[in-house]
Amino acid sequence: MPPKADINKAGWEQSDFPILCETCLGPNPFVRMSKQEFGRECGTCARPFTIFRWNPGEGGRFKSTVICQTCAKIKNICQTCLLDLQFGLPVQARDTALAIKSEAPTSEVNREWYAQNQDGKLAANESLVKTGRVGSAAKDMLQQLARSDPYYKRNRPHLCSFFAKGECNRGTECPYRHEMPQDKDDPLARQNIKDRYHGRNDPVARKIMSGYAATKGLVPPEDPTVQSLFLTPLPQNATEDSIRARVVQALPLLSPSDIRSVVHVSKSRSAFINFTSRNAAERAAEAWAGGLDWDGAVVGVKWGRSKNRAGAGNAAAGPSTSGAKEAEEEAVAAE
Known part of the structure; x- marks a missing residue:
């Protein structure tokens, strides 16, 4: 007799390959990934999902998926960097240009219920974000802000905390970057997954949009x-x-x-x-x-x-x- 299905796992994600942008995937065409089913809860809807972990290239840090595929499809974003797959922009910058209002609940009570309902509306390899009917001003903004080429600099290792303290003795063998960290008061140093996903209070998007407004x-x-x-x-x-x-x-x-x-x-x-x-x-x-x-x-x-x-x-x-x-x-x- 086959084992009974665990009712607690109903609606949990099982996938064979992640939804990634070209930058996070890296320049190496022969990427080796590790896979762990139900290895972590989604950073936005809190449902367990399949984690993928890989090295995007020589000198890069190991990267992993941080949100489930349902949440990624709802916003049409990468599961790792949370940037739009079409334009390479933060959610807040893209939604501002397209005048898209976020309908996803931000409270812990409703977010899992919302994700389960939206999961049934998603067709294979499709997103709920539609960019077909875009005004000329919005189209011009997206064309000027969009990043068309991969930006592999995002895959660099994290900063070495021992170097910041002046205590790192590994020199060139240290796998982390020997650079001083940003000022704690710098808004770019304070980011979180939920704000970036829902497109609110994102300092990176604010910097992009304010720079574009200045050029105009x-x-x-x-x-x-x-x-x-x-x-x-x-x-x-x-x-x-x-x-x-x-x-x-x-x-x-x-x-x-x-x-x-x-x-x-x-x-x-x-x-x-x-x-x-x-x-x-x-x-x-x-x-x-x-x-x-x-x-x-x-x-x-x-x-x-x-x-x-x-x-x-x-x-x-x-x-x-x-x-x-x-x-x-x-x-x-x-x-």
């Missing part, structure tokens, strides 16, 4: 009170409600409560989006660095003017409650 002329003004963005030209049929709905839809990391007010001036086909915080305004500026897609057209985006320096001719713009005069002036300057 959307450097945050020095005045910290500036919390508004100026949009022009808007469609003729745009209304305050439609603008607010479009803004909320295009900002996956923000909520309607992050928008203080929308000042629409139909005469100049422009609007001010006033945010409740400077951080929310900066996230919006990064998301719309290439413009805001609106029914096939691209709406231009600029930082508003600082009220404190408006009289001195400064071209910056802060939050406004009326905003009509300021919007008309901005529209004239943009022509």
Whole structure:
């Protein structure tokens, strides 16, 4: 008689090969992997899954899978580095460009239930992330940010803790890197799997998006009170409600409560989006660095003017409650 199946293992993952990007797999075409079924719980859904471990190449560190294949397919990411398989970007950067809102629960109570339900929706070798219908501004952003070639530098060994203390005596035979660690206050030194997977508070994505916004002329003004963005030209049929709905839809990391007010001036086909915080305004500026897609057209985006320096001719713009005069002036300057 065959042994009874363990009901506790129902829904646990058993796989023959991991989902990896080219960088994590390494340049060696003859990779040897070790496999251990149910060797670890997934870093996001906490379900046991099959672990794969391998050396990506000479001089590299041993790497292993950290999330299950179901979670990797849901986000279309590598099981090891958690970067998008198509664009090579962090989840937060990709979802910001595509305006994808994360539906996965972050609480421990619901995450396993969610993963089991999504597992049934996944077809073989397919992901739930669809990139077929992408606006021109988002497509341009992804093309400029995407990494097309492998970046094997990510496979380097970890830093040697003994070298940092000045106590390593192994010299060139030490398998770890002899470099000083980053400052503990550096945001890049503080990362975790769940934030990277769900696309929230990811310092790597923030660095990528802020750098892209800077190249497009959307450097945050020095005045910290500036919390508004100026949009022009808007469609003729745009209304305050439609603008607010479009803004909320295009900002996956923000909520309607992050928008203080929308000042629409139909005469100049422009609007001010006033945010409740400077951080929310900066996230919006990064998301719309290439413009805001609106029914096939691209709406231009600029930082508003600082009220404190408006009289001195400064071209910056802060939050406004009326905003009509300021919007008309901005529209004239943009022509």
